[in-house]
Amino acid sequence: MNDRKKHRLARPGIVGISFIVALGALATYASAQDGNGELTGERLVNARKEPQNWATYFGAYDAWRYSSLDQIRADNVKNLVSVWAFQTGKVEGGLNATPLVVDGIMYLIASENRVFALNAETGERLWTYNYKFPRDLVSPYGKFNRGLAVGYGLVFFGTMDNHVVALNASTGKEVWNVEVEDGKKCGCNINGAPFIVRDKVIVGGTGGDSAHRGYISAFYAKTGRLAWRFYTIPGPGEPGHETWPDTEIWKYGGGSTWLTGSYDPAQNLIFWGIGNPSSDFNNAVRPGLNLYTNCIVAIDADTGKLKWYYQEIPHDAWDFDSAYEPVLMDITRNGKTEKLLVHPNKSGFVWVIDRVTGKFVNAWPYVDTITWVKSIDKDGNLIGRNEPEVGKQSLICPNWGGGRSWNHSAYSPRTGLWYNDGIEWCANVTVYPQEAREGRPFVAGNVDVKPPPDGNIRAHLDAFDPLSGQKKWSVPFKYPILSSLLVTAGDVLFTGDVEGRFLAFDAKTGKQLWSFNTGSGHRGGPITYSVRGRQYVAVPSGLGSIFVSGMPATWPEAANFQTGSAVFVFALPERK
């Protein structure tokens, strides 16, 4: 067990010179968008200085989902009025995305890789891009898409058939298109949002529940050429390969990278949560720690080389991905500022890790119902693992769907609180050993959702001290919250529920301040931005995803929750 704790690897050399050269080349590439100049990797490092924009998936590299805009505040949010709405035109798959806004233009990706550029003040459509799919498309992980990246005059996104595409941000015309891996063979595709770091676009992929070996890829933003690839399962001869058995299973062991990472410019490190090993529920086929599945990895942004890793759940048997957002916080206690990484896990725990050393700092539960492990000790060891076994049913809490789903948390440096949702539920897990067949489902288990031992299935929205896990307030919900959270310097926390209500809470107290029914449930990421001094809040509305498809088994009425696909935008009334 000791060898799984933080490993510091040699840091590669400084690459500043090549970076400057690369930026110089890019500067001539696309025309400047407006007075701010082109959106470059350098400008994105300082995204917090441009609160008028929501320029990256999480709003900034730290994954806070926080905005310093404060025109809309807890004391006036009740006055919000709808300003415009945009219908994407196809509802299948819902609307899972987080829109981006850069210099007055909103970029939106909807299901089936339809991309739109909109005037962020009026909703006027500037261009539409429809991705052309092959006739024999196989789409193992759904039609939805979680978001795109914008920079260097280009718009980047991953596709249902496992390509990465760059569009001209002014015209919506395709500039480059690369097939990352043959989607018909690998049982993988891309529905997470890419993000830009320096001169590269960084992108993960699905495939963790198929027989597939995961990786993170970096493409040069300008050309689409592959810059580096980090495999989440080390190959023969690489450190960590010994944590897999001496069979071919490492080629099929999962470790997908289906969401989006964060980035620390000071260290030039990309942090990424790596998904579960497969087969998900039958860990007998892969004795060993199974690195780097269920790890936080820190990767040099220029080279793709591993700097350190921390494995939260070695040798997973529960499909508890470590894929959720790594939130970067600098927290001062006892007069000392620590550079931390706060990381919610599907398993119901939050891990707190030192993001310089990769050392374990703390782990604390964000849900009440946890039976897969008895506890996590002060060194991060899992005590009392309750693994499902072949040939018998095991009650595991939380359910496979997670202590929460992938929709993201938010952190406010003003309140010092980290906002998150939670679900109290369990499942009877039955293990069915399966043989690995490349690109085919490799789950090896079924789950039957059950209520927790102490009552009904229920959900909640909470505010925590991110380091200790002390709960500051909690709001109960009947159904899981499946929308990402947004918190602002006006001390307002926004999210939406699965029945369609867009909700605003007082970030300090949890008091509900406002709601607006958009007519379909919330599964995407609300954002805030401003144009010409007016602050807007935009929310995608449109229920649909793997999680949502499974809901009627637990909540039969959810079969009648309407899907949709629209963005609603709100602001305070204009002064006459």
Added chain:
Amino acid sequence: MSEVNEARVSTNFLRGDAFRRGSCRLRAVALFGVVGAGLVTIGQPRRILSAPPQADKLKEPQFIAEGAKLFAPSCGNAYCHGAGGVGGGAPRLRGKALEAAYLFKTISGGISGTAMLSFKSEFSEEQIWKLVAFIMSDVKPIPDARPETSVADKPSPIAVRGSAETTAESSVTGSVQAGKSLFFDSSQSRSCHRCHSLQGEGTSIGPELSKVAGRSPRELFLSIILPHDVKDPRYSTLKLTLRSGEKIAGIKKEEDAESIRIYDTTELPVVLRTIQKGEVVKLESGSESVMPKDYASIYTMKQLLDLVTFLKSSELKSPVMLKDLVE
């Protein structure tokens, strides 16, 4: 793994008449000296779609129970249709009065554009009918049922792809199956199918390869490992120099009045780029193939033999052997 599989072929060693050098011959004889037995044949001949079983059969408790056992691991996981066909990420199946013929067709062929895969390579027709019987029944799922074939007892799970063939026979002659696995290895950016198609699968960046089966093994071998010219002008090399100074080499896909779409093969995976004509300051074309030139250092001799064997498999009358590549 035999020494053969470890041996990498250096490009120098392959140029000119290096193959005729005694050391090579000796090595080949020493390693492949045993004359091989039969070849692996590709695919079983397709049976005609069997008529659906009698309606009564679909209601037989034993038939249904066997379907339930098959359903659990392959269809019942939570990402797919859920335990017993309800509550997964894919549509609910049970209690929907779906028709037998529709279910059979869908399980067998999948649904394009969705997550529903084709299962005809995984299940026999009888097994698919058993799945149909289970789905149409109101029998409760058997969540603790063990699958028909359990792999739990196997000491080392070996995945289907790339299973090493270590018998003496297979190291003498090429293996169609191993060659096919290499050709379609999706984890490698340099895998053949990322640019070529064959047997209706793969990508159409480079030529479709069904016609090359008529070529000699040696000719195929050399065209994989050595730079060569292409005869078909559609695949000639296009070299662009851009205003920015960037140079792109690749194969033109199409062009219109304003732009050229080119498969940039400078780095793999291949990038399809749209270049505005105004950006191009120099344009050259040549007949040299844009294929990567390092296959000799990537693949072992045995793997190259397997690839050639697969490429020739549609016309294969006798096994391809190592000596066919070198002479």
